[in-house]
Amino acid sequence: MATLKDVARLAGVSVKTVSNVVNGYSFVKPDNRRRVEEALEATGYRPNLGARNLRRGRTGFIALVLPELSIPYFAELTGLVIAAAQEHEWNVLIEQTFGTLSGERSALASLGPHLVDAAILSPEALQVDDFQLTVPSVMLGEHAVDVPISRVGIDNVAAAQAAVRHLISLGRKRIAAIGAHPHRGTAALRLEGYRAALAEAGLPFVEELVVPALNYHRADGAAAMKSLLDLRTPPDAVFCFNDLLAIGAMRTAAERFVRVPHDLAVVGFDNNEESVYSSPSLTSIAPDKAAIASAAVDLLQRRAGQPDLALEDVQTPFSLQVRESTVAR
Amino acid sequence: MATLKDVARLAGVSVKTVSNVVNGYSFVKPDNRRRVEEALEATGYRPNLGARNLRRGRTGFIALVLPELSIPYFAELTGLVIAAAQEHEWNVLIEQTFGTLSGERSALASLGPHLVDAAILSPEALQVDDFQLTVPSVMLGEHAVDVPISRVGIDNVAAAQAAVRHLISLGRKRIAAIGAHPHRGTAALRLEGYRAALAEAGLPFVEELVVPALNYHRADGAAAMKSLLDLRTPPDAVFCFNDLLAIGAMRTAAERFVRVPHDLAVVGFDNNEESVYSSPSLTSIAPDKAAIASAAVDLLQRRAGQPDLALEDVQTPFSLQVRESTVAR
DNA sequence: CATCGTTGTTCCAACGATGTAAAGACTGAG
DNA sequence: CTCAGTCTTTACATCGTTGGAACAACGATG
Incomplete structure (x- = not known):
């Protein structure tokens, strides 16, 4: 691997002059610049990033x-x-x-x-x-x-609120949430948005419709959905705190022959590629x-x-x- | 950030001795070793990887x-x-x-x-x-x-063959393949496995059932499936060269009200997490x-x-x- | 007591790059 | 022809680390 020294020797100038050319320093004689550039070309020089960063302190x-x-x-x-x-x-x-x-x-x-x-x-x-x-x-x-x-x-509150508002606008009355979490700030804010949307529409906040999830994987969504479907009165919509939970929830719905969206509307969060091609495809909050x-x-x-x-x-x-x-x- | 020099000064030894301790060199007096280790602890020394690698030539x-x-x-x-x-x-x-x-x-x-x-x-x-x-x-x-x-x-040939054999064992006769590609070696081998499985079962190789895919995204699978369903005699099974193609294909099937697996069996390749939770879940070749x-x-x-x-x-x-x-x- | 091998430590150079300062080349003004 | 001032180049030190050689200390040996 060629170093500055090699290039300098070939071009017949000092190492520093080569460095100056490489780094676009203005005051290099056209003649020298040309010779250095040819030498750079000929040797296929590439800066050693480790050395450069060591010297630059980054x-x-x-x-x-x-x-x-x-x-x-x-x-x-x-x-x-x-x-x-x-x-x-x-x-x-x-x-x-x-x-x-x-x-x-x-x-x-x-x-x-x-x-x-x-x-x-x-x-x-x-x-x-x-x-x-x-x-x-x-x-x-x-x-x-x-x-x-x-x-x-x-803005997690606003985004969650938008998701739940959408469900409410479709006439859903018993809207569940999957993904509550004791420590995660994001979960708390999404829950807050969920509550705000319910309140604004005059819908009651029902404790049993809020299901925690310790992880946000597909399996957790599937499990949470099972518990929701086991309620005496299951929900007619569910807002999941991410798309994986929603995919899991829809999977459980399919296994239980619950029709989405007819019996159960589902909204996710993240807008994964996967959600565009699932059956049914998933409504989701899409962060940029x-x-x-x-x-x-x-x-x-x-x-x-x-x-x-x-x-x-x-x-x-x-x-x-x-x-x-x-x-x- | 502490350097070897700082540690050496604190321990009252040379830089090299500290380096020796850090790198587990045996011949260091217990007394010095202890002092160095304390100094390392006290300064919270971490080697500068850039410098180390520069010196080591890696x-x-x-x-x-x-x-x-x-x-x-x-x-x-x-x-x-x-x-x-x-x-x-x-x-x-x-x-x-x-x-x-x-x-x-x-x-x-x-x-x-x-x-x-x-x-x-x-x-x-x-x-x-x-x-x-x-x-x-x-x-x-x-x-x-x-x-x-x-x-x-x-072994791509063997894996593809296993996939298609599985379809054949289910009684499928008109088995399509999605994912042929002019330059990709992997595609050529999977196609070879597909042909081998057909031949071994005495099924004809039908040109029109092999659909190329320039990319292996979900959209490509969906498009390919459309062309297959538009055939005068559509296939009763399809082997997709990866899971994304298969997910796309199943999506198209759902849109056309083709029932999977009843009307169309689908096998993918890669065994993505996603495929476990799709509806229906996807049979797939699972590489380790x-x-x-x-x-x-x-x-x-x-x-x-x-x-x-x-x-x-x-x-x-x-x-x-x-x-x-x-x-x- | 000189010599020896073994341990333990230090000094110096080097990895490849860049900043600094100083030297060298060149220009135009006086 | 000198001098100041501007451009251009170079030598040197340095970033933090490690390899190698040199050196110092030591007890053991002849």
């Missing part, structure tokens, strides 16, 4: 801490974060936590200025005390309590994932240069995608 | 070149590759090519010993001439022609993804130390997961 990486890549929402988001990071000359280091407290803690502990320049976090279990961050960070989603960290995400990814990376870019900026809370847009799970073809 | 990274993270198969695989790489002290750098020739070429061009120690490739469009690799590499899947690169993956991931990383580990080993072809196991798309509940 690592060239940002961490993306998330529960699991096999969750479609995070897979899709990761692809977009990688694309956004490329524009800032950052590579993305992925850390999977599997949504456990210990996984998240060890991921956070392993971060640090020696490894990454900044971090994007999607925590699910972290407590307030855990946020002892040594690099500029931003979190996606929502935290339950006041934590000293910037945030990027949609590309906007989230680039907002997060931009924010880190700003703070990497200037670490002590005031905390930010960036709201990204969302929309409601209406499909067959609430409105039949 | 980068600490392997590249994972794949079409797109939003494709579930690759998302799941990536999670497993990351886990496997961690055991070899490697971090994973993800490059998305979006399955295009230019994307794959530029990903390959950007690789090199300055950036990664080795690479795992999942190419779809690359030509023989493109395989001018400068780092130890392994490819997943299958190539159409002889390419000088090691490979890890399942964890085995693929760890075999690929192990292989690279071997070759990173010793670059000129003979090419290898590692076969990993697979199984057929029978679900509702071929056998009704």
Whole structure:
């Protein structure tokens, strides 16, 4: 592999002059510049990023801490974060936590200025005390309590409210919710939106219609739906806090011969690709994932240069995608 | 961030002695070792990986070149590759090519010993001439022609044959295939397995039942299925070359009121999570993804130390997961 | 007591890049 | 022809780490 030294020797100039050409420094004689560029071409020089970053005092990486890549929402988001990071000359280091407290803690502990320049976090279990961050960070989603960290995400209350309003507008009266969670801030806000929509329509809040989910996988949605269908009066609609829960719920409905949307309307949250092709296709809240990814990376870019900026809370847009799970073809 | 120098000053020894302790060198006086360890603890020292790797002449990274993270198969695989790489002290750098020739070429061009120690490739469009690799590499899947690169993956012919045999064993006679592709080696082998299974059962190979797919997304499966259902005599079964195609195909079937599996049995390939919860759930060839991931990383580990080993072809196991798309509940 | 091998430690150079400062080349004005 | 001022290039130190050589301390040996 060619180094600056090799190129310099070939071009008959000093290492620094080559470095100057590579980095677009203005004051290089046209003649030398040409010779250096030819030498660069001839050797196929590529900068050694490790060395460059060592010298520049950066690592060239940002961490993306998330529960699991096999969750479609995070897979899709990761692809977009990688694309956004490329524009800032950052590579993305992925850390999977599997949504456990210990996984998240060890991921956070392993971060640090020696490894990454900044971090994007999607925590699910972290407590307030855990946020002892040594690099500029931003979190996606929502935290339950006041934590000293910037945030990027949609307005979860408004989004949940929009979802439930949609169900109400279809004439549904007994609307369940799947995905309540004791510690997750996002869950609390979605529940709040759910309550707000009910209240606004004069519908009662019924305790038994709110089903918790410890995880947000398809299996959890399926299990939650079973318990709802076992009620004396089952719901005529269900708002699931993510698409996987909704897919699981629809699966249970199909097994029990409950017709969606006729007997049961279903709304999800995340708008996974999967939900467009399910049978029936799934009505879902669609956050603008590309906007989230680039907002997060931009924010880190700003703070990497200037670490002590005031905390930010960036709201990204969302929309409601209406499909067959609430409105039949 | 504490460096070796800081630790050395605190412990009252030289930098090298600290380095020796950190790297588990035996001959350090117990007394010094203790002092160094205390200093390490006190400063919270973490090695600067960039500097270490620069000195050691490695980068600490392997590249994972794949079409797109939003494709579930690759998302799941990536999670497993990351886990496997961690055991070899490697971090994973993800490059998305979006399955295009230019994307794959530029990903390959950007690789090199300055950036990664080795690479795992999942190419779809690359030509023989493109395989001018400068780092130890392994490819997943299958190539159409002889390419000088090691490979890890399942026996695609046998797997496809198992899938089609299953359809035949159910009494299906007019079995279609979706996913033929002019350049993809994997597609050619799956088609070969399809033909072999038909031949072995004495069923005719019918040209019109083999539908190409330029991409392997859900939409492509849906489109292909439409063309099959428009035939004068539609098929009574379809073998899709991946699960996404199958999901798309089932979606079209539902839209046309074709009952799966009664009128049409469907088999996929990849065994995505999604396929377990679709309605109906999808029978699929299940490659052992964890085995693929760890075999690929192990292989690279071997070759990173010793670059000129003979090419290898590692076969990993697979199984057929029978679900509702071929056998009704 | 000189020599020896074994341990334990330090010093120095190097990995490949870039910032700094200073030297060298060139220009035009006086 | 000199001098100041601007461009252009270079030598050197440095980022944090590790490999190798050199050196120091030690008890054991002849």
